[in-house]
Amino acid sequence: MKKILFFLFFSSILLILTSCNNTNSKKTIQLAEVTRSIFYAPQYVALEKGFFEDEGLDVELQTTWGGDKTMTSLLSDGADIALVGAETSIYVYAQDSKDIAINFAQLTQTDGTFLVAKEEKPDFDWNDLKGTTFLGQRKGGMPQMVGEYVLKQNEIDPHEDLDLQQNIEFANIPSAFVSSDAEYVQLFEPTASMFEKEGKGHIVASFGEESGTVPYTVYMAKQTYMDEHKAELEKFTKAVYRAQQWVSEHSAEEIAKTIQPYFEDTDVAMLTSSIERYKNQGSFATDPVLKEDAWNNLKNIMEAAGELPEDVAYEDLVNPTFAKDVLQD
Structure with missing residues (x-):
């Protein structure tokens, strides 16, 4: 009897310790999105389906409402990763920032x-x-x-x-x-x-x-964060890619039902209609690789609007390594 009690006690302690280790091993990432939008459906799928958790990440989402506020949050360490328009990284670069923002994964590939x-x-x-x-x-x-x-x-x-x-x-x-x-x-x-x-x-x-194709909304992180958290960024990108594939393979209605918790004031039928519209015009990127031709199209659009502060090379502000690596897994 004593042996049985000891075994049960030891097993309970081991279970508690294992649970604590699993909790402690999970890495927290503060993610700032520029707005709450159906346009970002793959992101909400990744959160709802537990794709980030499967990678050992605890992603805490905040909506910062505007490109300027989102970049301020990122640069002041209020966020580790920002989901925002790629043009903001060019604005920061042009201001001779000591810690530039690097684009590493693309979520949407057209205007929305x-x-x-x-x-x-x-x-x-x-x-x-x-x-x-x-x-x-x-x-x-x-x-x-x-x-x-x-x-x-x-x-x-x-x-x-x-x-x-x-x-x-x-x-x-x-x-x-x-x-x-x-x-x-x-x-x-x-x-x-x-x-x-x-x-x-x-x-x-x-x-x-x-x-046409343009890196409309992308994930970016400061260079220092990227240098120090390569493993986390690769896991994050892997979860995003998994969500992109899920969105590509499932119907607009299935996607709508999955992300509905993020749009409580919008019924499923309306969400479905909006998602279908975005799917039909290819707005959701099917993989996270930000390509050079899309980057150049972004600069053409900025220049046409008189908003391109300087011609920044693809290699200076885009690191496609994480995105390309997850495609090989």
Whole structure:
């Protein structure tokens, strides 16, 4: 009897110690996302499906609402990794920062905004924008730069041919469009689809389809963090890749049901519609490798918008090693 009790006691102690060791071995990563968006569906899949946990990572997500705030959080050690537009790394580099931000994994590969008109436009033509009031995005941000790029590709000067308004905070743009006299606005999903459903606007074009492949939102970390946490970054990238493949292989409805906890105010049907729209135009990257041609397209878009501070080489701000390694596993 004593032997049995001793065995049970010893087994309990061993179980507790093993549990403690597993908890202590898990690495915590502070992740800052630039906004909460269906556009980032693979990230929420990775979190909900436990892909990060499978890699021994405890990823703590925070939404920092804006590129400038996200980069401030990253550079001040408020976050270890940032999910934000790749253009922000160029801005930091151009300021001669002592600790630059390096892009290491791509999540989305097209623009994620749509042109929404207040009135129905069954025969929409880009020339319809001339002489109208267009509610744009923040100056210097990817949505606005892509918007201007697409307009110029369609022979429209955004600063001469229309009344371009860029003085409204990102979070307030949808409500400002409804209450103002603006005829057009640039919106992300699910807001664009919600506006259609509620009769507040009508989707007439996709900026993602018009602008081509671009590293729209990527994961980046400071150079010092990258040097000191290579193992964690490789595990993080592996989990992201696994989620990207899962999103590629599953239906929009399955994805919607998985990520619904992150969008409690949006029903599954609306999420499904938005995800389907993004899947159809290839917005979700199917692997995390940020390619050089996409980087060059980003710089072309920035230059066209007059926002490229300097021509930064791919090798200076992109480290594709982690992404390429996980493809070999």
